[in-house]
Amino acid sequence: MKLRWTLGVLTTLCWLSLKTTRAQNDSLSYGAYARLNKDTLASDVFHGRGYVKDGHKMASYHIATEFYKLGLKTLFPAPGFYQSFTMSANVFPEVPVLAFDEDFLVPGRDFHPAPDCPPIHGTFDLIWIDSLSLSNDKAWKKLVKQDLSKSFLVMDVGSIKSKELQNAANNLRKNVFGAAGFIEPKSKLTWSVSQAPGKTPVIEVADSLIQRRYKQVRLRIQSVQMSDFNTVNVVGYVPGKSVRDTFIVVTGHFDHLGRLGNRIMYPGANDNASGIGHMLALAKYFSQPENQPEYSIAFIAFGGEEAGLLGSLHYVRNPVIPLKRTRFLLNIDIMGSAEGITVVNATKHPEITGILEQINTQDQRIGRIRRRGPAANSDHYFFSEMGVPAFFIYTEGKVKAYHDIYDRAEHVPMEKADDLHWLFVDFIKTLESPEWNPYLKQR
Ligand SMILES: [Zn+2]
Structure with a gap:
């Protein structure tokens, strides 16, 4: 049983590795690479990235494999990119x-x-x-x-x-x-x-x-309560050219609701395979030698978000990068729509929101940027509470499926993925500029 499971995982990973390696060789645009990862993570083999059939583990393997292929550095000693923590969940192993x-x-x-x-x-x-x-x-x-x-x-x-x-x-x-x-x-x-x-x-x-x-x-x-099982946050980084010990951090959660029994799946394409797709696209961009950032950039895929922001809570209590060395955190979740974005914490950081709006207007990336106040609705929350300047950005538009069986890859086109990618790249680069030092260091 166990051997079969291991073989299954290995075959899947080989297949996925081939699929994405080929994709990279085809020199996909960054947006297409984000979409490909969304499609992959929302596919059946990841079981909705929940706790029936170990979907959460498969998803974390996939992300760690991509980090490895992109040449990201690890902040841990072996075994690499994982920060483990324990959680519990009420799961439904049989079809109700x-x-x-x-x-x-x-x-x-x-x-x-x-x-x-x-x-x-x-x-x-x-x-x-x-x-x-x-x-x-x-x-x-x-x-x-x-x-x-x-x-x-x-x-x-x-x-x-x-x-x-x-x-x-x-x-x-x-x-x-x-x-x-x-x-x-x-x-x-x-x-x-x-x-x-x-x-x-x-x-x-x-x-x-x-x-x-x-x-x-x-x-x-x-239903069965799975108590104190292991899951992970996946953490990797690209070292900065001029400042190595201070980080801009890009985050998104990889977990979703998983399966209801073994047949019904909640794929979570929009929430949040799309965000992980974008996070990987940013990792791909900044890991190219010609794009090496001034500050180090860390990428964190959190587990346990849907059960109550558990991965980011664990991280904030056990930070791998000291929170004081986290210059800015950009959390992306629900990246599937194209009509506009909402920025949570915009009213808390109006100056930084201003530069994001300015870049967007200048380069005509997306339709509108909506400012929103603080909210405890994704993984940026505990960082904000600890004084780390952080945005949570989500998209708005046609994709209405949410926490249901219809949040499938084919319903989440991500047609503005390239525009969003370049908006994020330019935004992150602007945050590296010394003119923001007084603002981002005032904690
Ligand atoms: Zn989410």
């Missing part, structure tokens, strides 16, 4: 089954267990919860008096405007009345990763597919 009466729904497309759903198996009565059951005294009393332990509550409360009734629904969700579980109708299914199982099973279902006429739900959901 759900049927309302005799109607079976398709997992991933029609429903998913909430990320923290504990295992549940059996047939349960359905009780419909709407504004009437929450507001009518008689209905409420009847509801809370009955034994709910063999029932799932269908929370048809999304359209309720009253704050009071929404509070009542939220109190019901705390499950003091001991329901077997909850069905949450959703207009869009958005999945995630939880570090641990919760107490109560919650199933999210496409709202168009749950009907009042249904009497029962049949469920077979297997």
Whole structure:
């Protein structure tokens, strides 16, 4: 079993190495190289870069292999580019089954267990919860008096405007009345990763597919908590020409949601195979001898982001490059659209945002740059909190798939990948200029 797995990994890596080596020999543009890596990382063999079938490990091998081929230097002694850390995750190793009466729904497309759903198996009565059951005294009393332990509550409360009734629904969700579980109708299914199982099973279902006429739900959901397993951040760098011990750092997370059972996959092409593609393209550019940067540039692909920014938290607590020596951090996540970009922390660093806007206007790269304030929504966050000047940049536009089975490589064209690449290159080069020393050294 183990040998087969190892052979599988080796064959895949050889195939991928050949594929990308050939690509480099074909002298692809940097944008095309970013796209190729997006396609590769979002393909089936990486299992959605989660924890069923070790997709996260495959993705980290691929990135480390690219770092090696590009000639990046490592900041660690052997075995190279990896900073390991442990994490836990609630995972679903088997395909979940759900049927309302005799109607079976398709997992991933029609429903998913909430990320923290504990295992549940059996047939349960359905009780419909709407504004009437929450507001009518008689209905409420009847509801809370009955034994709910063999029932799932269908929370048809999304359209309720009253704050009071929404509070009542939220109190019901705390499950003091001991329901077997909850069905949450959703207009869009958005999945995630939880570090641990919760107490109560919650199933999210496409709202168009749950009907009042249904009497029962049949469920077979297997979930397992994987505790304290190893995953990694992948870290490499290009030494600077004039300043070696101070770094500009480019980051992005390589993990995604993985698989729901062994068949359904969340490919995460936009989130964040696209960002890793761009990060590798920047590594490729700056690792060419003629493009050697003035300051050292480090590239960090973080693990564990989707489970709560775990890789970047570990890094900030155990920095490989002292945080004071991190001149600026550029985190890229969700690079698939082309219409514009949003800069998180723009309002915190208006001068630096100004130069990015200036470069963009001058070279006419992308449509618009939107300024946004600080937000704890990606791996830049803990660095910002520790005083490292940092941007988180994401793209906006046509690609709407997010944390779902549709975030596939073919839906994420990255048609502005070359423009974005050169915008980032020129931005990083500008940050190397001594005129920014007083600003970037003031911490
Ligand atoms: Zn992401």
